[in-house]
Amino acid sequence: MRIIGGLHRGRRLVAPAGATTRPTADRVRQALFDMLWHAPWGGREAIEGAVVLDAFAGTGALGLEALSRGAASAHFIENDRAALAALRANIAACDEAARCRVLAGDATKPPRAPQPCTLVFLDPPYARRAAAAAPGLLEQALAALAAAGWIAPGALVSAEYGTPPEAPPPGFALLATRAHGAAHLSVMRAGPPA
Template sequence: MRIIAGRYRGLGLASVGKGDPGAHLRPTADRVRESLFNLIVNGGYGDPVTGARVLDLFAGTGALGLEALSRGAAQITFVEDGARAAALIRENVAKCRAAGETALIRRDATRLGANPGAAFDLVFLDPPYGKGLGERALAAALAGGWIAPGALIVWEEGVEVVPPGDLVPLDTRRYGDTVISILRHG
């Protein structure tokens, strides 16, 4: 696993091998991450990355958020409740020397509560597939004021998703067993 583009381009991230099923770690493959960023940057959504405040739910290794930071995002907040994943995020943030631009919240993404700060412009969501956790996490994020009006949401799942609330589906792409859905908040 490595950063694909931007200021950290080529930087190797902490390895989890083929994933850690016990910790529900299933890192987004480099080629899928590259396709995902090409889609959101060149898909007619303006530039949703540069200067963005990014919320990375079910952050896993932090690769999606760190890729956004490498490409010009202003700040990344990782939400992850797993101890192994949180350790990997801390290791990867240290490799990028990005502690000042990142925050890690150790919490269940489906129980976010009220957002204590400004809402986020770009949201990545990569829950364990097939458990309905994505829907619950987005509902919690919307209810808690975590997602700004007009924010772009990138949701990885094993199947096409039905967005909760007033989220508007914009695009869906399949990459092997991964389905990427692009949504807009209101």
């Protein structure tokens, strides 16, 4: 696993052993950032200067990829100890500690945001999503993050699912969906606060 583009292109990232953390594959990350960069609803301004939230961060690959491509800063939320160690090692390897904030915690119960984020990545564990009570884990996290002020009005939100939803969660407009093997990406735009 490596950074695909930008300042840190080619930088190798570490991941914890085992199946607890499932990093987004390089090819899926490339497809996502190509979509963000080239779609009519995206563009350079969607990434460059963005305040990023990487929830269910795991190794931090999505947030670090955004920083490599010009994002201003990134917040990472992760609760697994092994993933947190890998995340911190990856931030250090990219020499990005000054632009990163790591929060050890649950994305479904986040603290109040220090600032709203304009680009949000959510990649919850597929197995937990399937087993979670309704609403699903991703939907719970989106609602909690929005309520805690993490998601700016108009923010782009990229969500990775094992099984795509039939409709976007309330308060979000679906912009695009793509399937890449077992990964299903949905990109949404956050509406104004309720």
